[in-house]
Structure formats: structure tokens, C-alpha cells
Amino acid sequence: MLKKNYKPSGIATWSKDDRPREKLFRLGAKHLSDSELLAVILRLGVEGKSAIDLAQEIKTRFKTWRNMADVDIAEWKQIKGLGITKISQILAAIEIGQRIQSEKSKQDLLIKDAKQLAEIFLPRLRDEKKESFWVVLLDGKNKIKDEMELAKGTVNEVSTYVREVLMTALRGAAASFAIIHNHPSGNPEPSHNDIQLTRELVCAGKTLKIKVQDHLIIGNDRYYSFAEHGQIKDLEKLWENYIHMKYDGG
Structure with a gap:
């Protein structure tokens, strides 16, 4: 003092x-x-x-x-x-x-849940004035291999983001990945585009054998996790049921 x-x-x-x-x-x-x-x-x-x-x-x-x-x-x-x-x-x-x-928060960090991702990205994204879209690549033990910002701006063209995310994961030889973006409004509830993007990524990831660990949306000091709400598992089951019906003639 x-x-x-x-x-x-x-x-x-x-x-x-x-x-x-x-x-x-x-x-x-x-x-x-x-x-x-x-x-x-x-x-x-x-x-x-x-x-x-x-x-x-x-x-x-x-x-x-x-x-x-x-x-x-x-x-x-x-x-x-x-x-x-x-x-x-x-x-x-x-x-x-x-x-x-x-750097401290992600060093040798084993990602077990959405809370750990939020600890990294809440301080970084909660005050952003524009949407910032990130992908975190994980190895087979769920440790962070790399992270990068793919785009800034509203997620409108979902298919473009799906291609970008999957190409990034493949180039990085990731076993799985998580996507993170912020809502400048402060409300982290997912939009229609957020839900559609998650669905398409999970389905495409299953096809390529790359798991989507989570889609995290950052708001003002709070977040929304698709994994915490059970939506990632639900989407995986829907995809598996579709494949069984398609190839088993069910």
C-alpha cells in the first residue's frame, strides 16, 4: 500500500x-x-x-x-x-x-472434463467483442497436442467450419479434439448453428475415427458444454443407429 x-x-x-x-x-x-x-x-x-x-x-x-x-x-x-x-x-x-x-493452465494438462477446458478459455474469450472459434487437438491420453484459432466471426457457413476443423485434426494427427467459441452477448446457450455444427462434426468424426470430445461455448463467466449435457454421446448413438440401419437393413 x-x-x-x-x-x-x-x-x-x-x-x-x-x-x-x-x-x-x-x-x-x-x-x-x-x-x-x-x-x-x-x-x-x-x-x-x-x-x-x-x-x-x-x-x-x-x-x-x-x-x-x-x-x-x-x-x-x-x-x-x-x-x-x-x-x-x-x-x-x-x-x-x-x-x-x-501456458500454465494447459502445460501437460490431461483434459478430463469441460471445466478444465473452461479454465483455459474463459479468461481468454469471455471479453471478446467478436466470436472467436478455436480447436484443441488431443492425443490418445487426452493431453493437449496443440490449439489454434481457426476463425473470427459468426458461425454461419457450418460446412466450411466442419471441413476446417477436420482438416486441422487430421494434419495434427489428433486422436480427438474439442472446439471452443464464445458468444459476445455473454449468453452461452447454443444457437441452431451451434447445434448443427456439433452434429455434423460428431458424425464426420465418427466416420474418420476422430472423436469429438466437446463443443464448449464461452459466455460471461460461464460456459455451455455439449459433453456435460450428454449431447455428444447422444449424437454418437444416433450416428451408430443410422449406420446399423443402413448396413444391416434394419
């Missing part, structure tokens, strides 16, 4: 033990407040404001790191003294933090 006897005449006037950068090296980054961390990123203040003054103004305005990551550049520029360089430094630092979290 910032000391009560702080004077806005510049961090250089503080004792060395209280300066954010020196405090970070002495105690570690975890011991710094949000404002102190921001001050380290900013490095320097502007005329009439120290780096800590500017950091406190930013924190007061946006409240959370998540809000900082989500607002438009135009809103950042409304803060007097913040130019492109300082804004870029802050946003780059936030993005690095998000990528570190993403």
Missing part, C-alpha cells in the same frame, strides 16, 4: 526502501500493490504527476486489470499524460500475464 506521508514531488524523494522498483527487487513483485506495479511499468511520470500518481489515477479509473485489458485505446488516451508508449507498455505487460496464465 502507498504510505500516507507520500508527497507528489516525485518517487526520487522517497526512501529507497519505499520506491516501487527497489521494493520489487528487495521483496519480490508479489509484495507490490497494483499501483506500485503499474508505476514500475510506467517507469516515469509526467509533468505534475509522478509515476505512482499516474498509476493510482489509472487504477481508480479502470478498477481491475481485466477492465484495463478490455477498454479501447481511445479511453486510455483520455488520461492526461498517457501517450502511445506508456499505454503500449501497460497493455503488453497485461498480455504477457495472460499468456503466462494460459
